[in-house]
Amino acid sequence: MPRKPREKSALCIHHVILRGINQQIIFEDEYDYLQFINVLKYYKETCEFKIYAYCLMNNHIHLLIEHMTVDLDLIMKKIEVKFVRWYNKKYQRSGYLFQDRYKSEPVNDMRYFRTVFRYIHQNPFHAGMEKTLGMYPWSSYNDYINMDASFVDINTVFDLFQSYDECISYLQVDSDEMCMEYYASSRLSDAEVLKIIARRTSCTSPSDFQRLDLATRNEYLQRLHYSGISIRQMSRLTGISRTAISTAVKKK
Structure with a gap:
């Protein structure tokens, strides 16, 4: 082609x-x-x-x-x-x-x-x-x-x-405007994602995410999604359901 x-x-x-x-x-x-x-x-x-x-x-x-x-x-x-x-x-x-x-x-x-x-x-x-x-x-x-x-x-x-x-x-000014996104087209390993989670949030384990208030949790999920982490992978590593993550991302 x-x-x-x-x-x-x-x-x-x-x-x-x-x-x-x-x-x-x-x-x-x-x-x-x-x-x-x-x-x-x-x-x-x-x-x-x-x-x-x-x-x-x-x-x-x-x-x-x-x-x-x-x-x-x-x-x-x-x-x-x-x-x-x-x-x-x-x-x-x-x-x-x-x-x-x-x-x-x-x-x-x-x-x-x-x-x-x-x-x-x-x-x-x-x-x-x-x-x-x-x-x-x-x-x-x-x-x-x-x-x-x-x-x-x-x-x-x-x-x-x-x-x-x-x-x-x-x-x-922190912006969520998207351009030609690199991360969306690449697969991040779990180890890479865990490093991003540590840098971009205050959480180090799924239980940490469970204790967050809703607004903070959604903000973290939006940040992580922007970094190119798929909803499926985010759900697996944070313990949060895909439905909850999808809802948070759509709000952004």
Whole structure:
């Protein structure tokens, strides 16, 4: 079956996701993260694209990118090839690192641009990898906090807001707006889910969930569902019925 053509953005802006093959970890240590950022910086200059947001998770990558003179497919191919060559040499491996083609969605208006911008920066929080926004080191969040325009094209984004404070406040408001969701398409192991539960709730066992008041319990269930945990798996690990979880999720 031929591949479906990618949707093009009228603004040449796309939300891009790269993910490890078979959910493989991409970044083993901080040097791997730094190398990928260096590759982005290199091709940002040579291919003349703009980066408005990025987030490097352990097994997938988010980019908010505007391409101008060079086609997005060619940009992503160059980035992938250069990083994988370096990665394979470092770890003495061969073969693919990334799964299939990169995923992308077009951004056709600035309202949705703002949604994607916030979604990318809140990805570590919603995945349970940080308890406070800004603690995760491998995203462009702190470029905006520190007004550092040396790599990320922050000024274009700041122009969408009335002030610096309005932009940062927007970033910090916990949002359940969904974009091209990664976790919904992946299977999380029970061990991974238990780690997310520990990070995103105050519960460590099913009995802890049973003692929660209804409002708090529903809030926790909504958080966990947003992190990509299926209702079936959530029910099994929390002891809460699927019907109760479905009701809580629908309320959100």
